Amino acid sequence: MDIKLLQPVKVVCTSDLSTTLTEILSTAEYTRPLIVTDAFVITMPLVTQVIAALRDAGTDVAVFDQVQSDPLASTISAGVDAFREHEADCIIAIGGGSSIDVARGINIVRVNGGNILDYTNPQQPMRTCPGLIAVPTTSGTGSELSNALIVTSDDQKLAVLADPAVSEYAVLCPELTLTLPQKQTIACGLDAFCHAAEGYLSVLASPVTDAICEKIMFLLAKYLPTAVHNGQDRYARERVQVASALAGWMLNNCGTIAGHSIAHVLGSKYHIVHGEAVGYALPAVMKFVAPVRLQKVREIGQIFGAEYPEQSTDEQIAEIACSTVQKFRDETLGLHPFSDYGISQDELLSNIDAVVHERFAGNTPRLIDVTAAREILLGFGTRS
Known part of the structure; x- marks a missing residue:
């Protein structure tokens, strides 16, 4: 059967990002998130407030802020190492498409093993990858609801299409986009x-x-x-x-x-x-x-x-x-x-x-x- 409309992501719209993320973690029973972002977004006042609020609520938060534009496969590998070092149980991706793509790649590899480039082969088996909470700071890629990630290797942009690795939650907070140039x-x-x-x-x-x-x-x-x-x-x-x-x-x-x-x-x-x-x-x-x-x-x-x-x-x-x-x-x-x-x-x-x-x-x-x-x-x- 050729099904033409699927939407498994839980979508939340909010003006209170700290409270919303705290509620999501509590509802899903996640306690050790790895925040995946870039060096600029991590300095945004709203993001620093979110991290402080999560920690005040007793959540053990770690941060991986090495994402750059056109993310490399090696960045995803480094993120997998950070996830395992923190013994994380979920990922909160805060940023543009690159941050959400890296987070999705980390989630795929930490569940399925191997290297993210393995999954550019559409025949590569993939288990369901829970625990990705996507918080976009731009309004373009739609990565929070898409099944795709783009990874760069040898100056080539390669796609991974992964229905089992879509976000578990997408959190839309317009306040994060107000200062976008x-x-x-x-x-x-x-x-x-x-x-x-x-x-x-x-x-x-x-x-x-x-x-x-x-x-x-x-x-x-x-x-x-x-x-x-x-x-x-x-x-x-x-x-x-x-x-x-x-x-x-x-x-x-x-x-x-x-x-x-x-x-x-x-x-x-x-x-x-x-x-x-x-x-x-x-x-x-x-x-x-x-x-x-x-x-x-x-x-x-x-x-x-x-x-x-x-x-x-x-x-x-x-x-x-x-x-x-x-x-x-x-x-x-x-x-x-x-x-x-x-x-x-x-x-x-x-x-x-x-x-x-x-x-x-x-x-x-x-x-x-x-x-x-x-x-x-x-x-x-x-x-x-």
Whole structure:
């Protein structure tokens, strides 16, 4: 039976993170958490308050704060050592996607053994991995509800897809995102939007995932600009955080397509910010799939207010929709031009084969071959 909608994570929304985490630990009977985070997040006042409150409640807390962007397999191995040294019984991941990915990797290895790279093989057996409490401080990856983690090895971004290792709890606290800088807010928001848009266009999509992806895209179109330009607006931050979490859930059910393939290849090689990379890719990906997903491409444009004159050709509809998305990305949000990275077109095109063979390319509703990859890369980062 092809089940298209699963959601095993317990989701909690809160404005009182300390009390919520204390209650979760008590309910689940965990007493020795390992907090997995990075060197910046551990200094955030709200996070230091949480650690103090847990310790005041008698919880034996240890901290692993070695997470960095594009986390390495060796970081996960070091986290496993920290988990075992503390004799921990659960993990509280506080941070962006990298921290939650590292925490998920630690949880997989501490339960199943081996090295996290073993689990990039989808045939590798995996037992259920309880005890992951995910607390996102950004609104982009949706890692708190997704089944995926991305690990870097030998300058390659590799995916582990692990239904048995999803979070046990996801805790959404908008206060953690209020001080997220504008540039990160744009990149994270585009990442969440592209999770929904690519899932919507994926061969794995279903009518029920379509409905959720449409709502995610609506929420981000409506509230992400406010979060970008007025970061202290708690309501906008909350709407964006919820949309990001739901988009992470959709990753488990309808996946992503060629835009993420390109972002994984280029991100690991040139260190392009992931959310920016998928944002640069999306209009070209939409245009490429429009011949077989025209109605959906049209509706993505309509979410941003696109209008299609009567008697528009299919090509004109696709062009209008893609231009509307570009305008939202470049003008409404203010994503900086791809040219800032200083990467030539010839250099981009040197990655065609890697894009063709990236694992998520197969979810694209048209074949991603050399010609297709070249077409999309030629449109990568172009501005209207």
